[in-house]
Amino acid sequence: MPFSRIKSHAKLNLALNVISKSKSLHNIESIISFVDLHDIILIKRIKSKKHLISFNGKFSRRIGKKNTVSKLFEILEKKKILKNQRFQIKIKKSIPDKAGLGGGSMNAASILRYLAHKRIINIKNKEMLKISKLIGSDVMLGLNHKSKILNSRNKIKYFNNVKKIYPLIVKPNFGCSTKDIYSKVRKFDKAKFGKGAKKMFNINFLKDMKNSLETIAFLKYPRLKNMKLYLENSLNPVFVRMTGSGSALVAYFQTKKRCERAKKRFIQKYKNIWCIASKTI
Numbered sequence: 001m002p003f004s005r006i007k008s009h010a011k012l013n014l015a016l017n018v019i020s021k022s023k024s025l026h027n028i029e030s031i032i033s034f035v036d037l038h039d040i041i042l043i044k045r046i047k048s049k050k051h052l053i054s055f056n057g058k059f060s061r062r063i064g065k066k067n068t069v070s071k072l073f074e075i076l077e078k079k080k081i082l083k084n085q086r087f088q089i090k091i092k093k094s095i096p097d098k099a100g101l102g103g104g105s106m107n108a109a110s111i112l113r114y115l116a117h118k119r120i121i122n123i124k125n126k127e128m129l130k131i132s133k134l135i136g137s138d139v140m141l142g143l144n145h146k147s148k149i150l151n152s153r154n155k156i157k158y159f160n161n162v163k164k165i166y167p168l169i170v171k172p173n174f175g176c177s178t179k180d181i182y183s184k185v186r187k188f189d190k191a192k193f194g195k196g197a198k199k200m201f202n203i204n205f206l207k208d209m210k211n212s213l214e215t216i217a218f219l220k221y222p223r224l225k226n227m228k229l230y231l232e233n234s235l236n237p238v239f240v241r242m243t244g245s246g247s248a249l250v251a252y253f254q255t256k257k258r259c260e261r262a263k264k265r266f267i268q269k270y271k272n273i274w275c276i277a278s279k280t281i
Contacts, residue, residue: 003042003090004118008110009034009145009281010101011138012167012250013243014201015209017189018182019152025137026182029152029193031200031209034145035167035278039103041110042090045120051086057093059103068108071135079131081121096274098175100244102142108135109142138244145281149196157196162280165203166259168237168251170266170275172227176217176246184216203254207239217246224249230269235262 014031021027039057046052051073055063069089076082089111095103109132115121116128123131132139140156141148147162189212199205218225224242228249231240236258237251253259256279263277 001044001046003044003088004114006041006043006110006114008039008041008091008095008103008106008142010037010095010103010169010278011035011106011141011243012169012280013100013211014206014241016211016213016244017152017192018185018212019191020188021185026185027152027154028150029191030150031193031206032141032150033147033162033165033201033280035169036281037095037101037169037276037278039095039107040092041107041114042092043111043114044088046086046088048086048088052088053091054089055091055093057091059093059096060091062097063093063104068104068135068139069111072108072112072131075131075134076115076121081123085120096171096175096248098177099171099248100176100178100242100246101169101248102138102244105136105139106142108132109139112139113143147201147280149193149200151193151196152191155195159196159198159201162198162201163203164280165238166253166256166277166279168231168235168253168259168262168266168275168277169243169248170227170231170251170270170273171248172221172223172273174221174247176221178245181213181216181220181245184220185213187212203238203252206252209241211242211244213245214242217242221247227270227273231266234269235265237262
């Protein structure tokens with residue numbers, strides 16, 4: 001049987017507010033889009049006593065045996081949803097880890113979506129959401145690649161035909177621990193996104209928003225703050241914002257040409273820092 005090929009796209013938090021904390025989890029609201037940066041997942045059914053999961057590519061080195069994909073299959077086995085089917089999965093990692101781009105979570109979401117779409121597993125959307133939350137809080141965001149707004153009540157509103165923007169994504173040579181960054185949250189934001197509206201994806205609306213986790217990340221990593229200042233003051237973007245809990249910073253442009261030009265200038269300044277000119281999908 002040949003492998004099926006799945007694209008697992010990186011997500012961007014265009015804006016993020018931390019609203020409150022309940023038990024061990026923080027409640028957030030966020031405006032989210034996906035970009036053309038993606039991992040490639042190869043998957044096929046095999047005759048084996050266990051699933052075979054492997055990772056390759058530049059950003060695969062730190063991925064252990066216990067990861068979001070193995071957790072997904074453990075849950076499906078425990079719930080007896082797979083019915084003794086086994087799979088071989090090869091994932092080529094092009095999305096940096098510990099960057100706030102949701103690479104691992106989006107891998108699990110993409111595979112779960114594929115299994116449901118191909119009717120390999122028979123579950124309803126409500127059950128998919130439950131399984132997603134068992135893997136990680138942001139896995140549910142990757143069950144489709146539509147632009148979306150997650151509100152403070154943990155409800156998602158989806159939007160089609162959102163105007164494309166061009167992000168320059170840069171990641172310093174260190175990552176941020178999501179758990180560590182959130183553990184230092186002491187102040188909470190007022191909810192601003194309500195039920196969500198398409199106008200919130202307008203670049204002029206977005207530039208007045210924020211990622212409230214930036215302050216924490218910048219205190220711990222002053223180099224991150226310095227890099228943001230360079231992006232803002234030297235590359236002329238509409239705005240610059242950290243995505244998720246970092247450490248990736250994103251400079252947003254309205255045209256591909258300006259984004260590509262900014263990438264060239266950034267590489268001249270930071271020769272050893274990973275960066276990519278992308279676009280929202």
